[in-house]
Amino acid sequence: MKKRMILTEEQIADICKKLGSEITKTLQNSAKLPVIVGVMKGSMNFMMDLVRNIDMPIYTDYIQISSYNGTSSSGKVRLVKDLSFDCQDRTVVIVEDIVDTGYSMSYLIDHVKNHHPAKIYVCSLFDKACARKVDVKVDFVGKVLEGNDFLIGYGLDYYEIGRNIPYVYGATPEDVAELDAILAKDQNN
Numbered sequence: 482m483k484k485r486m487i488l489t490e491e492q493i494a495d496i497c498k499k500l501g502s503e504i505t506k507t508l509q510n511s512a513k514l515p516v517i518v519g520v521m522k523g524s525m526n527f528m529m530d531l532v533r534n535i536d537m538p539i540y541t542d543y544i545q546i547s548s549y550n551g552t553s554s555s556g557k558v559r560l561v562k563d564l565s566f567d568c569q570d571r572t573v574v575i576v577e578d579i580v581d582t583g584y585s586m587s588y589l590i591d592h593v594k595n596h597h598p599a600k601i602y603v604c605s606l607f608d609k610a611c612a613r614k615v616d617v618k619v620d621f622v623g624k625v626l627e628g629n630d631f632l633i634g635y636g637l638d639y640y641e642i643g644r645n646i647p648y649v650y651g652a653t654p655e656d657v658a659e660l661d662a663i664l665a666k667d668q669n670n
């Protein structure tokens with residue numbers, strides 16, 4: 482069955498190029514080298530493509546949180562893995578797959594502040610602006626979503642599967658039923 486395409490591989494490549502050059506322009510005069518921080522696991526695909534389009538020396542680091550439960554945001558955010566690089570007095574760019582209610586990003590910003598960075602920027606492939614419950618500004622955004630679709634692919638998961646799909650699609654009830662069947666079969670094996 483044909484998927485409801487949200488971003489094709491080509492569109493993703495264009496977005497990474499555009500955001501990479503915006504970030505380069507913004508950060509190139511930083512006193513100290515900036516740190517690009519990928520939020521695991523959702524932003525991993527995006528992070529890899531994005532950093533390859535940043536044309537200056539940077540550090541990279543990773544942080545892992547857990548908040549989502551299937552297809553709805555729980556609002557309860559938990560730190561799974563902290564930063565391992567010392568970000569003190571450096572500009573930090575937090576890279577996410579999607580900012581939805583904003584609970585996760587708001588937690589991340591507060592948490593990263595404890596590491597005393599010079600400045601924090603937020604970069605997200607998607608901004609589900611209409612679903613926001615707490616005020617979070619996305620400084621570098623790939624695509625603003627109008628609707629409240631549940632997205633799968635390119636890092637975005639449904640109960641941890643689908644992250645490896647190279648494009649992003651909006652899940653229909655048929656897609657969800659198909660994925661539920663795959664997950665149920667896996668559980669029974």
Ligand code: IMP
Pocket residue numbers: 523548549554577578579580581582583584585586630631632633637638639
């Ligand atoms: P928030 O805390 O509601 O802003 O949710 C952010 C996190 O939930 C993101 O980092 C994603 O991992 C996950 N998420 C939000 N919307 C979607 C979606 O449509 N598909 C898959 N994951 C999502």
Ligand code: MG
Pocket residue numbers: 520521522523524578579
């Ligand atoms: Mg995520």
